[in-house]
Amino acid sequence: MKGRVVVTAGYDRALHALALVELLRRAGHDVAGILVVSAFRVKRLKALLRQRGRSALPLLASKLFGMRRAASADASPLFDFLRRESIAGGSLRAWAKAHDVPHRVVGSLNDPDAVALVREAGAQAVFYAGGGILRKPLLDAAAGRVVNAHSGPLPEIRGMNALEWSILIGEPPTVTIHVIDAGIDTGGVIEKIPIPVEPGDTIESLREKCEVLGVQGLVRAAALVDRPLPARPPGADAHRQCFVMAPVLRELAERKLAGRGVPR
Amino acid sequence: MSGTTSRMDIYSRHLEATARWLLRSIATKGGSAAYFSPLRGWSRPYPETTGYIIPTLLDLQPRLRELPLEPAALSLGEWLLSIQQPSGAWLGGLHPPSRSARLSVFNTAQILDGMVALYEHTRQSRWLDAAKRGARWLADNCKADGTWGEASYRKGFEPSYYTQVCWPMLRVWRQTQDTAVRAAAERALRRVLARRLPNGVFEDWGFDAGAPAFTHTIAYTLRGFLESALLLDDWSTYGEPTVEALERLVKLSERYAGRLPGTFDDAWTSNSSYTCLTGNVQVALCLLVWEARNTDLRLVSAAAKLVDATCAAQRITSPLASIRGAVGGSAPLWGRYMVMQYPNWAAKYHCDALLALMRRVETEAR
Numbered sequence: 327m328k329g330r331v332v333v334t335a336g337y338d339r340a341l342h343a344l345a346l347v348e349l350l351r352r353a354g355h356d357v358a359g360i361l362v363v364s365a366f367r368v369k370r371l372k373a374l375l376r377q378r379g380r381s382a383l384p385l386l387a388s389k390l391f392g393m394r395r396a397a398s399a400d401a402s403p404l405f406d407f408l409r410r411e412s413i414a415g416g417s418l419r420a421w422a423k424a425h426d427v428p429h430r431v432v433g434s435l436n437d438p439d440a441v442a443l444v445r446e447a448g449a450q451a452v453f454y455a456g457g458g459i460l461r462k463p464l465l466d467a468a469a470g471r472v473v474n475a476h477s478g479p480l481p482e483i484r485g486m487n488a489l490e491w492s493i494l495i496g497e498p499p500t501v502t503i504h505v506i507d508a509g510i511d512t513g514g515v516i517e518k519i520p521i522p523v524e525p526g527d528t529i530e531s532l533r534e535k536c537e538v539l540g541v542q543g544l545v546r547a548a549a550l551v552d553r554p555l556p557a558r559p560p561g562a563d564a565h566r567q568c569f570v571m572a573p574v575l576r577e578l579a580e581r582k583l584a585g586r587g588v589p590r
Numbered sequence: 591m592s593g594t595t596s597r598m599d600i601y602s603r604h605l606e607a608t609a610r611w612l613l614r615s616i617a618t619k620g621g622s623a624a625y626f627s628p629l630r631g632w633s634r635p636y637p638e639t640t641g642y643i644i645p646t647l648l649d650l651q652p653r654l655r656e657l658p659l660e661p662a663a664l665s666l667g668e669w670l671l672s673i674q675q676p677s678g679a680w681l682g683g684l685h686p687p688s689r690s691a692r693l694s695v696f697n698t699a700q701i702l703d704g705m706v707a708l709y710e711h712t713r714q715s716r717w718l719d720a721a722k723r724g725a726r727w728l729a730d731n732c733k734a735d736g737t738w739g740e741a742s743y744r745k746g747f748e749p750s751y752y753t754q755v756c757w758p759m760l761r762v763w764r765q766t767q768d769t770a771v772r773a774a775a776e777r778a779l780r781r782v783l784a785r786r787l788p789n790g791v792f793e794d795w796g797f798d799a800g801a802p803a804f805t806h807t808i809a810y811t812l813r814g815f816l817e818s819a820l821l822l823d824d825w826s827t828y829g830e831p832t833v834e835a836l837e838r839l840v841k842l843s844e845r846y847a848g849r850l851p852g853t854f855d856d857a858w859t860s861n862s863s864y865t866c867l868t869g870n871v872q873v874a875l876c877l878l879v880w881e882a883r884n885t886d887l888r889l890v891s892a893a894a895k896l897v898d899a900t901c902a903a904q905r906i907t908s909p910l911a912s913i914r915g916a917v918g919g920s921a922p923l924w925g926r927y928m929v930m931q932y933p934n935w936a937a938k939y940h941c942d943a944l945l946a947l948m949r950r951v952e953t954e955a956r
Contacts, residue, residue: 494887566886569844572894574597574951575887581955 329551330356332449332468334435336456338362338417341404342537343455346544347421348413350453355548358447359428360418361440363457367433401526404534407541436461444468450551453544460506471555472506473547475540477533479518480504481562484511487571489521489532494571494579499523501536503543505555512563514556516547529580597894598948600901605944607906607915608937609650609657612643614911615934616662620669624684625919625931626912634684637673638694639935640666641680641701646938648711649945660711667708670701671720678723682743695731695738698724699755706761718765725762725771728755732774736781743797750782750795751807753814760821772822779818779828782811790834791856802853802860804927805869812836812876825883836880839873843892848899852920852927864925867903867917868936870896871943878946890950897943904940 331350335343347357408415422429428447432440435457444452444467451471454460465472478488480502483495488511492499499521505513519539521532571579615622621635622643647663674680680701681687682694705721708714731738737748756775763772785793795811796803812832819829838858842850850870851860874893881889903921908914917936919928928936 491887566888568888569891572891572898574601574894574898574947575891577597578951578955 328354328356329548330358330448330450331548331551332359332361332444332447332452333357334361334363334452334454334457335418336363336458337365338419338431339415340418340456341408341415342541344416344418344421345408345411345413345538346453346455346541347418347427349411349541349545350548351425353545353548355545357425357427358449359430359443360422361435361443361457362418362429362431363435364431364433401531402534403531404537407538434458436464438463440464441467451548453548454506455544462508465506465508470505470507471551473516473544473551473555474504474506474513475536475543476502476504476511477536477540478502478568480511480515481559481565483568484562484565485568487568487576489536490529490571490576490579491566491568493529493532493583494575499532499536501539501543503540503547505558507558509558509563510567512558514558516550516556517543519543523583527583529576529583532583597898598951601897601944601948604901604904604906604915605650605941605948606654606657608904608917608941608944609647609654609659609915611912611915611932612647612934612937612941613657613659613662615937616666619685620672621666621685622934625928625933626916627931628913629930632912634686635669636684636934637670637680638682638697638700639933639938641670641697641704643934643938644704645707646941648707650941653945663704663708663711667704667717670704671716674720674724678720678725678727680724692740693727694743695728695755696743696752698728699758702728702758702762706758706765709765718762721762722766722768725759725766725768728759729768729771729774732777734777736774736777736779738778747794747799748781749797749807750785750792751810751814752778753782753812753818754810755814757814757817757821760818764821775818776822779815782815783828783831786831787856789856789858790832790836790838791854791858792835793856796853802855802862804853805850805866805873806927807869808835808839808854809869809872809876813872813879816876816879820879820883829880829883832876832880836876840877840889840892843870843873843877843896848892848895848897849921850896852925862926864920864922864927865899865903866925866927867900867919867921868933868939869927871900871917871936871939874943875939875946878943878950881950887954890947890954893943894947897940897947900940900943 333347350357419429430443441463452468454474478492479500483491501519503517504515507513521535617623619635621640623632624636625633644663644666647659651659679693679698681691682697683691702721702724705717709717742748756779759771759775792811796807815828815832819825849865852862852864852866854860874896877889877893906915916932917940919931919933
């Protein structure tokens with residue numbers, strides 16, 4: 327089945343979102359619109375600075391100007407994948423122009439503009455590749471058919487930094503393709519994809535693997551968009567909801583991954 | 591992570607700098623100065639906080655072997671013994687006391703914490719004897735309804751943070767088995783329990799009736815319950831009622847990236863533009879105490895953010911020794927809590943929180 331989908335992105339130079347739209351196109355699916363959240367929104371900038379402090383600045387630069395670096399100089403799962411798939415970098419705006427796809431920059435995915443695009447596109451589903459928390463108007467416009475790739479096992483590890491939390495508490499690193507509903511990562515599970523952990527892997531390299539596996543999982547899910555989507559697992563919201571991991575625990579997770587001891 | 595400083599190294603540096611500042615606060619006058627003010631210099635010593643700084647110094651000694659922390663703790667204890675009143679209580683306020691100084695419930699209890707710590711550390715009975723007399727005074731003056739009346743912080747107002755009085759009383763009870771002390775502590779705890787609102791707030795947990803409470807006294811209230819629950823081995827009565835508030839504080843700590851607003855009203859709303867640093871690290875301690883019972887690294891993460899934010903507000907390389915390693919009352923320093931001052935209790939709780947966090951991370955790493 328060839329699906330008709332709208333894709334969201336947190337910023338215009340998001341490489342994983344670019345890979346997603348391109349691979350959907352190559353698989354014969356119809357990308358009926360792209361929604362990109364403006365990085366210049368004051369509320370968003372303030373939230374980012376409050377959450378990450380000064381470390382938000384390089385992150386912001388990478389989002390605005392596509393200055394993203396590979397996880398390591400030797401190997402980068404995401405960049406290797408892009409090379410294998412012959413996907414050059416660039417912006418979603420340029421890709422949309424090249425393929426005559428509506429591209430809209432919005433302040434939030436919950437803005438009327440964003441909701442209108444989803445309705446106008448007549449999409450069977452929205453594929454989420456970033457852009458913040460979704461509220462009822464957008465979920466309603468998509469008739470509850472919003473699909474996401476989450477970087478941890480669901481419903482066991484919901485929320486932020488799911489990969490880091492998985493490593494820290496000893497859950498097998500997993501990408502979950504799931505439905506977004508009104509809860510936080512509580513929607514029905516479409517597919518669970520184990521993340522292969524190899525010697526030398528770091529959190530950054532595993533994050534890139536997450537992105538690759540997430541893109542591949544979403545492309546597979548596009549073939550299923552005409553079918554009923556799975557329902558919310560019972561008791562999903564009773565499972566742990568995680569927040570951004572504190573740096574000391576992230577260091578500990580990194581050490582655990584490397585099989586080392588206390589971070590000193 | 592090669593080439594970068596690990597967070598644990600950063601914590602070690604802040605711990606040492608803060609401990610050194612605490613040592614500097616111990617003036618030749620015997621006790622630890624209540625605060626350093628850039629405008630007025632070091633204050634007079636404060637018996638109340640001198641008391642609860644003692645266990646901090648003793649806890650730090652094995653980790654900071656090169657610093658004379660244990661001798662300092664013993665000398666603070668001697669000073670407190672020298673100013674204990676014949677009734678067994680201690681006076682409120684700074685030392686030397688003003689003419690209007692009265693025997694103080696809260697201050698006496700915090701000093702008990704130091705006395706018990708010294709007894710547990712040295713096994714010398716004179717520390718426990720002093721603690722017994724102080725605890726007896728508290729028990730004898732605690733009324734049937736769990737209030738203290740005249741010896742309260744303010745006449746006619748019995749704040750909910752007096753749970754922080756019950757905890758040291760129960761520490762004495764554990765050593766002496768004086769049932770009157772335990773009974774009085776439980777009366778006071780039950781009185782505060784009756785003030786719990788459905789949203790987890792304990793009414794009047796601030797310095798003033800009906801006013802928004804600093805996170806400092808919110809954390810006092812919760813910690814008093816948590817530690818009492820552990821000492822009495824009764825989580826359902828005294829620990830469980832704090833969970834709603836602790837969960838709120840976890841979410842708020844995450845939302846504000848470790849910089850909680852300085853005050854909250856009874857609806858958990860705040861219009862404070864500053865953060866109360868000691869309140870932040872005291873909340874971190876509450877989360878770590880809770881986590882010790884209910885293993886959940888998310889609580890450790892929230893506590894770490896509160897500690898990180900306090901470290902970020904601290905200057906540990908300042909050329910001014912009186913500021914180097916100090917912890918401000920508020921951030922910014924001109925915030926409403928301890929305006930333009932560096933209180934010794936902020937440094938004490940920062941040390942406690944750093945130490946507890948480092949121990950927890952080390953345990954997790956094993």
